[in-house]
Amino acid sequence: MEILKKYFPNLSPQQIQQFASLYALYSDWNAKINVISRKDIENLYIHHVLHSLGIAKMISFTSESEIMDVGTGGGFPGIPLAIFFPECKFHLLDRIRKKITVATEIAKTIGLENVSFRHCGVEEEAHKFDFIVSRAVMPLGDLLKIVRKNIKQEQKNAFPNGLICLKGGELQAEIAPVKRRTIIYDLKDYFDEEFFVTKKIVYVQI
Numbered sequence: 001m002e003i004l005k006k007y008f009p010n011l012s013p014q015q016i017q018q019f020a021s022l023y024a025l026y027s028d029w030n031a032k033i034n035v036i037s038r039k040d041i042e043n044l045y046i047h048h049v050l051h052s053l054g055i056a057k058m059i060s061f062t063s064e065s066e067i068m069d070v071g072t073g074g075g076f077p078g079i080p081l082a083i084f085f086p087e088c089k090f091h092l093l094d095r096i097r098k099k100i101t102v103a104t105e106i107a108k109t110i111g112l113e114n115v116s117f118r119h120c121g122v123e124e125e126a127h128k129f130d131f132i133v134s135r136a137v138m139p140l141g142d143l144l145k146i147v148r149k150n151i152k153q154e155q156k157n158a159f160p161n162g163l164i165c166l167k168g169g170e171l172q173a174e175i176a177p178v179k180r181r182t183i184i185y186d187l188k189d190y191f192d193e194e195f196f197v198t199k200k201i202v203y204v205q206i
């Protein structure tokens, strides 16, 4: 938890309590349903929570923005972002029912009221959002083709609506076919921990 306060010193008492609850909740759920690799649960706050919050370092979503997390698994990056941006609405979606069950139960337990959940493939989702976020789901070009239908035309944020993906490693081959305005952010510019040395955020304007 101290690591979150280091990079986000203005968290409210409620946010601190919600973030602090996550370790016990994910540990318990992970013992029943594997949503985070077992050896990684000890790294929950750096590898999962802080990584998800990297998005909050590059963009501050305007209140009432609607954001969909595609392939959220156990709730990343959607749950940390929903805690961080309580004035925004998050829609978390995954095609594996048991993972969505874990994310739903954790959100309910910590009293997150700005999140909805859906068990389905993103191909079936018709609702439109200001932004799509995603981590470790599919190559950028494939995701872009599917979620183009889900981006609103009207702009609410200073940042144009689009897709925001947490990525690692070499990205040039993945980004080359994307014929849209793309910006890459290095997470090592925001966070000092070794884990972030190769981690990036890719923003694609839609």
Ligand SMILES: C[S@@+](CC[C@H](N)C(=O)[O-])C[C@H]1O[C@@H](n2cnc3c(N)ncnc32)[C@H](O)[C@@H]1O
Pocket (backbone or CB within 6 Å): 070, 071, 072, 073, 074, 075, 076, 077, 093, 094, 095, 096, 099, 120, 121, 122, 123, 134, 135, 136, 137, 138
């Ligand atoms: C490696 S996991 C990543 C989970 C989470 N985003 C994270 O970073 O911890 C990939 C997830 O994407 C989901 N997924 C893959 N393709 C999908 C699709 N077309 N629609 C919805 N979910 C999908 C899988 O079910 C899986 O839970």
